[in-house]
Amino acid sequence: MSLGQLSLLGFACGVLLLGGFALIWRGWRPGEENPARRPSALRARMEQVRASMPDAWARRYRWIALGAGIATVVVWVATGRPVHGLIAGAVVLGFPWIWHPASTSDRQIERLEGLAEWLQQLVSVHEAGTSLEQAIRASAARAPLAVREPVRLLSARLRTGVSPAQAYTAFGEELRDGDSDNVVLLFLSHIKDRGDGLGFALSEMSELTGARARALRTVDADRAKVRTQTRWVGIISLILASVFVFNPDYGAPFWTAGGQLFLIVCAGVFVAALVLLRVIASAPPTPRLLVSRKAES
Structure with a gap:
């Protein structure tokens, strides 16, 4: 050379x-980050x-x-x-x-399991008489580790005055999969129709998300x-x-x-x-x- x-x-x-x-x-x-801003x-x-x-x-x-x-x-x-x-x-x-x-598969399964557990936490807090936004803020500190950071950012956006629709959409952008989008769509629909069935809907969504995680674990074992x-x-x-x-x-x-x-x-x-x-x-x-x-x- x-x-x-x-x-x-x-x-x-x-x-x-x-x-x-x-x-x-x-x-x-x-650098300093603004939690209300999407990455x-x-x-x-x-x-x-x-x-x-x-x-x-x-x-x-x-x-x-x-x-x-x-x-x-x-x-x-x-x-x-x-x-x-x-x-x-x-x-x-x-x-x-x-x-x-x-590790990507493992992380995906753990995130779905954490999402299902977090939805159950929202059910418990919401049934105490709080709104969805209040329940999210109250659950941020004790959310499962697999979804704690996205939930913390979602809570920060709601606390700093970001509109719920924008905050929920940004939450979906951070998780970036169809299973999480189901949860986001549920939140967005609640903005338009604040009915009394939110607790039941959150519970059903938690069960569906948990079932999805169990199915992925079965498939993951085959790999x-x-x-x-x-x-x-x-x-x-x-x-x-x-x-x-x-x-x-x-x-x-x-x-x-x-x-x-x-x-x-x-x-x-x-x-x-x-x-x-x-x-x-x-x-x-x-x-x-x-x-x-x-x-x-």
Whole structure:
């Protein structure tokens, strides 16, 4: 690899590395948020990616990202090849998804179970003589953990004067699945027709949501074999790739300029294959019933 080619490739990888560290810093020092405002499209997408990780890993995602940055620098310096460093960082960053290929399904089921439990809490509070909005605010602090943050934001919007229709719609945008849209549609219909049957409707919706969660658990158990295969295919492939790429006796062709570009292509194909296996191992989200709206500025 010539000096000019190495410099150009190193500059491109350095820009990506600096961008990654900037995102890490942004995650550690988040700006002040207005709970009455919907999250931006980028923020919502990042939250979806984080939600696809197991809880224990999601709580430490900043440390994982920091470890990925350190791995990138260390391997880059040790090998003198920027693509080797970027791939090492990507492996660290993506390891939670490789080791837990079905966490999206687990999170979806837990959220449905939490939603069903929260609806039962609303029934109990509403039957004490409170309105739906008052019941939501009263239940925010003790909502199930799987839905506590969306419920807290919903309560904050109602408390700060956002109209119930906008608050309920934003609640649906955060959960982003058809089962949650059923709950949102129930809330929206109550705005127009504040009848006496809200408690019964909430109870029935809780039962339907709980039944949906139980059905997903049954289907998820059938995918256990695919999940196990996905995990070990990813790990074994990474071990074999490390032997061939980082061992000078086998990986010499990857140390040239063309080899570095070819290595990026191979890494992209590998990631695409893992994503496909993850999709097969995960339950697809229920189709949305509400039209998605752009986040408010």
